Amino acid sequence: xxxxxxxxxxxxxxxxxxxxxxxxxxxxxxxxxxxxxxxxxxxxxxxxxxxxxxxxxxxxxxxxxxxxxxxxxxxxxxxxxxxxxxxxxxxxxxxxxxxxxxxxxxxxxxxxxxxxxxxxxxxxxxxxxxxxxxxxxxxxxxxxxxxxxxxxxxxxxxxxxxxx
Amino acid sequence: xxxxxxxxxxxxxxxxxxxxxxxxxxxxxxxxxxxxxxxxxxxxxxxxxxxxxxxxxxxxxxxxxxxxxxxxxxxxxxxxxxxxxxxxxxxxxxxxxxxxxxxxxxxxxxxxxxxxxxxxxxxxxxxxxxxxxxxxxxxxxxxxxxxxxxxxxxxxxxxxxxxxxxxxxxxxxxxxxxxxxxxxxxxxxxxxxxxxxxxxxxxxxxxxxxxxxxxxxxxxxxxxxxxxxxxxxxxxxxxxxxxxxxxxxxxxxxxxxxxxxxxxxxxxxxxxxxxxxxxxxxxxx
Numbered sequence: 001x002x003x004x005x006x007x008x009x010x011x012x013x014x015x016x017x018x019x020x021x022x023x024x025x026x027x028x029x030x031x032x033x034x035x036x037x038x039x040x041x042x043x044x045x046x047x048x049x050x051x052x053x054x055x056x057x058x059x060x061x062x063x064x065x066x067x068x069x070x071x072x073x074x075x076x077x078x079x080x081x082x083x084x085x086x087x088x089x090x091x092x093x094x095x096x097x098x099x100x101x102x103x104x105x106x107x108x109x110x111x112x113x114x115x116x117x118x119x120x121x122x123x124x125x126x127x128x129x130x131x132x133x134x135x136x137x138x139x140x141x142x143x144x145x146x147x148x149x150x151x152x153x154x155x156x157x158x159x160x161x162x163x164x
Numbered sequence: 165x166x167x168x169x170x171x172x173x174x175x176x177x178x179x180x181x182x183x184x185x186x187x188x189x190x191x192x193x194x195x196x197x198x199x200x201x202x203x204x205x206x207x208x209x210x211x212x213x214x215x216x217x218x219x220x221x222x223x224x225x226x227x228x229x230x231x232x233x234x235x236x237x238x239x240x241x242x243x244x245x246x247x248x249x250x251x252x253x254x255x256x257x258x259x260x261x262x263x264x265x266x267x268x269x270x271x272x273x274x275x276x277x278x279x280x281x282x283x284x285x286x287x288x289x290x291x292x293x294x295x296x297x298x299x300x301x302x303x304x305x306x307x308x309x310x311x312x313x314x315x316x317x318x319x320x321x322x323x324x325x326x327x328x329x330x331x332x333x334x335x336x337x338x339x340x341x342x343x344x345x346x347x348x349x350x351x352x353x354x355x356x357x358x359x360x361x362x363x364x365x366x367x368x369x370x371x372x373x374x375x376x377x378x379x380x381x382x383x384x385x386x387x388x389x390x391x392x393x394x395x396x397x398x399x400x401x402x403x404x405x406x407x408x409x410x411x412x413x414x415x416x417x418x419x420x421x422x423x424x425x426x427x428x429x430x431x432x433x434x435x436x437x438x439x440x441x442x443x444x445x446x447x448x449x
Contacts, residue, residue: 020447021192023222027236027252027442029201029211029427033435074206075435131434163435 035073037161041066044140044157052146055100055112062139065107069138071161073131079103079138080122081159088151094144096155101125102139110139118157128164136161188228188448196220199425199442207431210253215424218260222421224414228448231413232256232421235443236404241436249440251428253401256412256421263424401426404442413449 044067046058060066071077081101087093100115103126116123129136138159199213199220213220224230236249257263401424402411414421423444 020445021190022443022445023192023194023197025194025196025220025442025444026198026439027201027239027425027427028198028437028439029239029429030203030437031429031433031435032203032205034206034432072432074432131432 031074033073033075033163035075035077035161035163036071038070039159040068040070046140046142049142049144051144051148051150054143055141056143058140058142062102062110062137062141063107065137067138067140068107069136069159069161071129071131071134071136073163075131075163076128077131077161077163078124078129079126079136079159079161080124081118081157082120082122083118083155083157084120086153086155088149088153090151092149092151092153094148094153096120098143098145099155099157100141100143101157104137104139105129105133105135107137110137112139112141115139115141122160188226190224190226190228190230190446190448192225192446193223194444195222196423201425201427204427204429206429206433206435209428210426211428212263213425213427215263215422215426216260218422220423220425221260222423222444222446224419224421224446226416226448229413229415230446231449232411233408233445233447234402234404234411235406235408237406237441239438239440241434241438243436245434245436245438247430247433247438249404249406251430252404252440252442253426254404254411254442255401255424257424258414258418258420258422260422260424263422408443408445411444 044058046056049056058067069079083096083099085093085096086098096118099118100112101118101123102110102112102115104110116125125138126136196219201211201213204211234254236252238249239247239251255263402409412421
């Protein structure tokens with residue numbers, strides 16, 4: 001008898017009380033990558049250099065932070081660069097491999113030791129940079145071959161900032 | 165012992181009868197289990213899911229009024245990146261078509277002499293065409309004031325929208341816009357003006373339903389034009405949070421509920437795939 005009574009009570013209560021139904025909905029979205037980069041310099045001038053010298057820094061010096069790019073992105077990114085051979089327009093030139101580049105979130109960390117030798121094709125200078133790095137500093141070093149003809153030489157340096 | 169048994173049996177019958185009379189039954193069949201917004205851009209607002217397709221719906225069978233409530237978890241990519249559930253809004257309606265947002269009619273009117281009124285040349289918003297919600301109301305006025313500088317206040321159904329400034333006697337153009345949404349509860353709304361110079365009660369009101377014109381008797385203007393535009397929608401989405409909140413309440417005769425979802429992505433939100441769990445609950449009220 002007691003067992004039947006105990007069984008009856010919850011049935012009655014469930015009939016009196018309000019009912020509720022619930023379901024879990026999974027809401028998903030993929031946020032796309034976005035990127036903007038503003039280069040804060042347009043030229044790097046090494047001034048007057050002597051032949052047969054290595055790893056000359058430009059003026060102003062790299063560690064001042066003169067050469068930098070402002071990056072606004074929501075994903076990891078990389079910095080790549082290539083360059084043309086140095087040419088004076090009068091038939092004299094020297095190889096782009098004499099130019100080295102480095103990229104660091106802190107200008108003071110730029111170092112010739114960690115720099116990359118430039119090539120006609122893209123070289124990754126910095127990779128997997130965190131999106132919190134919104135200013136990337138670039139460093140340049142130039143070596144002059146031993147018998148290089150005295151003249152003014154130019155190279156076009158193409159830099160790319162892109163999400164990885 | 166037998167007496168007690170009879171009494172208990174009697175109580176059981178009574179309670180069962182009471183439950184049949186006063187109790188509510190409810191069943192809800194969810195016809196969807198996920199909402200995929202696809203690929204969205206950071207710093208974008210109110211991206212719509214496939215709301216108009218009507219694929220997010222539930223079938224209800226109940227004999228009492230009921231309410232829908234929902235909450236949600238933080239959007240998470242499982243790799244340490246998140247954004248707040250408050251970026252997700254949702255609403256329900258009896259038809260998915262009501263999730264559309266449209267640009268409202270633009271009303272244009274012109275004044276002659278000292279009485280300005282919006283002419284009947286354009287199709288006036290009729291009562292049965294009125295949406296239940298009007299947002300982003302914009303009122304533009306162009307006129308030449310015969311008197312000194314004047315401020316004109318603009319209201320819709322008593323909700324103050326803003327003021328429009330007219331300077332001097334030369335032709336002047338200005339406008340005011342409100343990004344708020346206003347509920348249209350009775351199928352019509354009233355556009356009214358008030359301002360630096362007194363407008364009579366009768367002349368400063370125009371009822372879009374009955375009068376089908378808006379006019380204001382204002383001697384200071386030699387001429388005046390007005391454009392009224394708005395966005396309208398039948399929805400005011402509810403911002404979700406971690407705790408349940410009521411989305412809508414329906415009578416038992418409403419057996420099909422359609423859901424709409426909108427998602428905003430914060431600026432510079434890390435590019436990844438995010439998910440949130442949104443429990444939707446039906447309960448009798």
